[in-house]
Amino acid sequence: MRHPVRALAQIAQITLINLRSLPQRLGTSLVVVVGIAGVVGVLVSVLAMGEGFRHTLASTGRPGRVIMLRAGSDAELSSGVDRDQTTLLAALPAIARDGSGRPLASAELVVMVDLPRKGESHPNNVPFRGVQPGAFAIRDELRLVEGRAFRRGVREVIVGRKAAQQFAGLDVGSRIAFRDSDWTVVGTFATGGDVHESEIWADAEVAMSAFRRTGYQSMTATLADGSQAGLAALTAAIRRDPRLSINVLREPEYYAKQAGVLARLITVLGYTVAAFMAIGATFGALNCMYSAIASRQVEIATLRAIGFGGAPVVVSVMIEALLLALVGGAAGGALAYVYCDGASLSTLNFSTFSQVAFDFRVTPALLGQGLAWALLIGAAGGLLPAIRAARLPVTTALRAV
Amino acid sequence: MADLVQVRAVTKSYRRGGETIEVLHGVDLDIARGDFVALMGPSGSGKTTLLNLIGGLDTPTGGAIVVDGRRIDRLSSGELSAWRAAHVGFVFQFYNLLPVLSAQRNVELPLLLTSLSAAERRRHAAIALALVGLADRARHKPRELSGGQEQRVAIARAIVSDPTLLVCDEPTGDLDRATAGEIMALLQMLNREHGKTIVMVTHDPKAAEYASRRLHLDKGTLIADGAGA
Ligand SMILES: Nc1ncnc2c1ncn2[C@@H]1O[C@H](COP(=O)(O)OP(=O)(O)OP(=O)(O)O)[C@@H](O)[C@H]1O
Ligand SMILES: [Mg+2]
Numbered sequence: 001m002r003h004p005v006r007a008l009a010q011i012a013q014i015t016l017i018n019l020r021s022l023p024q025r026l027g028t029s030l031v032v033v034v035g036i037a038g039v040v041g042v043l044v045s046v047l048a049m050g051e052g053f054r055h056t057l058a059s060t061g062r063p064g065r066v067i068m069l070r071a072g073s074d075a076e077l078s079s080g081v082d083r084d085q086t087t088l089l090a091a092l093p094a095i096a097r098d099g100s101g102r103p104l105a106s107a108e109l110v111v112m113v114d115l116p117r118k119g120e121s122h123p124n125n126v127p128f129r130g131v132q133p134g135a136f137a138i139r140d141e142l143r144l145v146e147g148r149a150f151r152r153g154v155r156e157v158i159v160g161r162k163a164a165q166q167f168a169g170l171d172v173g174s175r176i177a178f179r180d181s182d183w184t185v186v187g188t189f190a191t192g193g194d195v196h197e198s199e200i201w202a203d204a205e206v207a208m209s210a211f212r213r214t215g216y217q218s219m220t221a222t223l224a225d226g227s228q229a230g231l232a233a234l235t236a237a238i239r240r241d242p243r244l245s246i247n248v249l250r251e252p253e254y255y256a257k258q259a260g261v262l263a264r265l266i267t268v269l270g271y272t273v274a275a276f277m278a279i280g281a282t283f284g285a286l287n288c289m290y291s292a293i294a295s296r297q298v299e300i301a302t303l304r305a306i307g308f309g310g311a312p313v314v315v316s317v318m319i320e321a322l323l324l325a326l327v328g329g330a331a332g333g334a335l336a337y338v339y340c341d342g343a344s345l346s347t348l349n350f351s352t353f354s355q356v357a358f359d360f361r362v363t364p365a366l367l368g369q370g371l372a373w374a375l376l377i378g379a380a381g382g383l384l385p386a387i388r389a390a391r392l393p394v395t396t397a398l399r400a401v
Numbered sequence: 402m403a404d405l406v407q408v409r410a411v412t413k414s415y416r417r418g419g420e421t422i423e424v425l426h427g428v429d430l431d432i433a434r435g436d437f438v439a440l441m442g443p444s445g446s447g448k449t450t451l452l453n454l455i456g457g458l459d460t461p462t463g464g465a466i467v468v469d470g471r472r473i474d475r476l477s478s479g480e481l482s483a484w485r486a487a488h489v490g491f492v493f494q495f496y497n498l499l500p501v502l503s504a505q506r507n508v509e510l511p512l513l514l515t516s517l518s519a520a521e522r523r524r525h526a527a528i529a530l531a532l533v534g535l536a537d538r539a540r541h542k543p544r545e546l547s548g549g550q551e552q553r554v555a556i557a558r559a560i561v562s563d564p565t566l567l568v569c570d571e572p573t574g575d576l577d578r579a580t581a582g583e584i585m586a587l588l589q590m591l592n593r594e595h596g597k598t599i600v601m602v603t604h605d606p607k608a609a610e611y612a613s614r615r616l617h618l619d620k621g622t623l624i625a626d627g628a629g630a
Contacts, residue, residue: 021500021501302491302493308486
């Protein structure tokens with residue numbers, strides 16, 4: 001093309017002509033838009049689910065805190081730390097102290113209790129965490145949103161905000177019964193949307209006797225020195241003591257690992273379903289663009305006879321396909337955003353076999369990814385028809401009146 | 402001065418299925434600058450095929466075609482596009498206007514391939530529309546015009562870029578007698594007063610009478626070259 005500006009003007013003109021005839025092809029065009037909206041809507045909402053799950057776990061914990069588990073276990077439920085070990089761990093100088101010299105550490109036990117979701121009857125696993133008094137000092141993100149804290153030595157619990165929303169009978173003041181213990185809900189707490197909001201908390205000693213446990217699952221502590229050196233000092237001190245066979249992980253690292261399996265599964269599921277739908281949508285787009293070209297072949301041939309080149313025809317058909325795809329992609333993304341963003345869901349975490357409540361997160365990156373899929377489908381559906389349009393033998397097409 | 406169009410021993414074959422059908426069997430034809438030629442003949446005799454070759458819409462299987470001193474039978478399809486834009490105006494039986502564009506915009510289309518500014522394009526299109534007597538219909542869409550008016554718009558589109566050659570395939574084939582007469586008078590006016598060279602295919606002897614020369618094609622061969630009028 002000798003004159004790029006003129007080529008652009010040709011493309012613009014042909015595209016405009018194409019788009020103006022869109023209302024006559026509303027049916028097939030809508031099929032494309034709806035098909036692509038479906039792909040993008042499903043893709044974005046499923047990925048938003050994975051994103052929300054990952055975000056919930058990844059936002060749990062602070063880098064300055066560590067969780068200590070029995071060496072060889074990678075989750076609290078499969079770990080066990082006995083009383084003597086927790087005493088030794090809390091005494092290590094690498095662990096921070098409060099103003100009166102008490103270690104900022106909490107030995108904790110976790111048991112799964114059965115509770116039905118609101119409006120359902122079959123029970124779900126809900127984590128019940130027994131914590132030591134230090135738990136509140138080290139988790140400064142925790143705040144009570146209703147009621148008060150449990151008293152030591154009493155069968156009282158505080159309930160995470162999301163657990164209270166999703167499970168029946170966890171309102172402040174209500175009583176809950178497990179195998180052979182009755183508990184009173186005295187408060188509701190929030191921890192900034194992390195996994196602890198799906199838990200029920202009680203005094204560790206009371207929980208231990210109620211559930212007939214003799215040891216803890218883990219110890220969470222604040223590092224005296226949050227740097228890499230501080231962590232190394234703690235690890236080294238633990239390794240030097242033959243009585244301690246303990247693995248130390250920074251909290252964010254631990255929770256990110258917990259998210260792994262399920263988050264990956266959700267992501268794979270999202271891509272798989274979206275890929276199948278995308279194949280369908282691509283055929284829809286192909287069909288639409290082929291019929292658009294068939295219905296316009298005399299127009300295209302007339303333009304070619306007048307002297308318009310093949311390239312502007314190809315480009316204008318592609319632009320039309322991409323525009324339809326963009327409209328579909330935007331609609332799908334908007335639907336996912338409106339209906340899913342912030343919507344709460346609770347699911348079984350395969351790593352811990354406990355319920356984790358989380359919110360869908362429709363992030364700009366996910367929306368961008370959805371639009372990229374839409375454009376890809378549009379391009380795949382538009383390319384062959386566009387090439388056919390340009391290759392259309394002019395004399396044959398002119399006879400097709 | 403050499404004739405504007407020189408067709409030499411032109412053959413054209415189509416492949417259909419396994420067999421090759423020769424539609425034009427060595428056509429020789431000269432058309433002088435300023436001529437108005439009517440090409441007649443029975444259906445299937447190859448009139449449209451010959452017209453498309455002269456207009457550069459297609460390339461011959463054999464022979465040579467020279468238009469305005471340029472061999473067009475050897476041009477690539479891209480070169481032919483550019484050549485058509487510069488040298489040929491087409492008028493079709495069914496007008497082939499773009500339904501979504503106004504008469505004015507339809508007439509402007511060929512000018513998009515020139516370096517004229519938008520204002521100049523509008524001016525040229527207005528002049529062409531005035532020439533065909535439709536200055537007052539510039540903003541009408543094709544479906545708001547009668548068949549005769551549509552064909553006038555198509556003729557305005559064919560002449561707007563001042564081409565060397567006007568190529569018309571049954572321009573009155575879809576019109577009633579009276580309207581056909583008006584269209585033929587318009588073409589004759591363009592030929593006589595504006596010096597346009599016209600090659601026209603027609604089935605209608607009345608329409609052919611407006612031409613200065615009538616040719617007959619039968620089964621792919623030119624059988625008569627009756628000068629007249
Ligand atoms: N693309 C093609 N492929 C195969 N055969 C073709 C093709 N185009 C034209 N023909 C054949 O060539 C012959 C001449 O066709 P053409 O259209 O030139 O005739 P015509 O004289 O214009 O006829 P009509 O008066 O009906 O318009 C016909 O037999 C037609 O079937
Ligand atoms: Mg014909």
